[in-house]
Amino acid sequence: MCIRDSMEVGLDITEMKQAEAELTKHRQHLEELVQERTAEVEDANRRLREEVAERQGAEEKFRKTALFPEQNPFPVLRIASDGTLLYGNDASKTLWDTWKCQVGQAVPSEIHQAVTEALCRDARGEIEIPCGPVVFSVAVAPIPTEGYANLYGYDITERKAAAEALADSEKKYRELVQTANSVVLRWGCDGIIHFINEPGARLLGYEPDELIGQSVQMLVPEVESTGRDLSSLARDILDHPEQYIYNPNENLRKDGTRVWVAWTNRAITDAKGQVREVLAIGNEITALKEAEAAVRWSARRAEVLSDTAARLLRSSDPQALVEDLCRQVMDFLDCQVFFNFLVDEQAGRLRLNAC
16 A cells, blocks of 8 residues: 655635734724723813812802802892892892893793792702803792892803713713723622623623623633633732733623633722722624634644654555554544544455444
């Protein structure tokens, strides 16, 4: 028996490499967008806190000067129970102009209604009054025994604009997170899920509400198909976040099936540097992992074929190698029995052989 032909096996993995590059580019771009929006929200929160602190300080100043309404830089008015404007300081004249009324005349119906409600409840009320480009927050202080209410205004134009900007920024952030073709997951130092976007929940077979408040550890198997122990993965990420900035691992779907996800983890710390939350962005890489497995299998197959051909070509008695070659093929195919035919030269026929 003589074997004259040899075999060459090549494998083109260009498409797989391109897919890996595109996935990395997409993950980095999404993380940059999420971090940018997070920074905007944090900055808006800071500015809003500053506005609130400023308002509180101004309100304290206003309280001290309320006994001197004419010197007050903000509107101070007195309105009778029947809606008649009894008094207004100089700062309130912009409101007069907007209302088109003077002392002794009726104020607009919505202002009269606010005064009536405060007098009936004998409780302070608060309304917002737009006045051209300025918006006033006006406290309505009822004096039922006298039949009127005092109104104290404060300019909240900048604070209102900041609040609207914050709301707009948060809306854009939510839209980004909910429309991203990736998993966006936040979980706390206790391992409890605080947030997951809809695409992420769908990938794992859940609705977002089913996961919020649950342990993040429920989303990973005890042992990965690679044999890696994932039973303490959440704790490990919290203890050593720098080791898990990028971490691909298997995840469990609701139906028990598994999906590979490449996670980018960012630890969010408090003023003391302690991790209080983890922001994780994940992209499914199941197809990529399957492609990698196929590449490994093909490479191993080529190795087995090449080794088999080489040994047969070198041997002067190929049939003597059959048993060993069969065991090698069985190991590769992970099978228990292997059948092949051997040439029986004396009988002039093929003989079935089982390994």
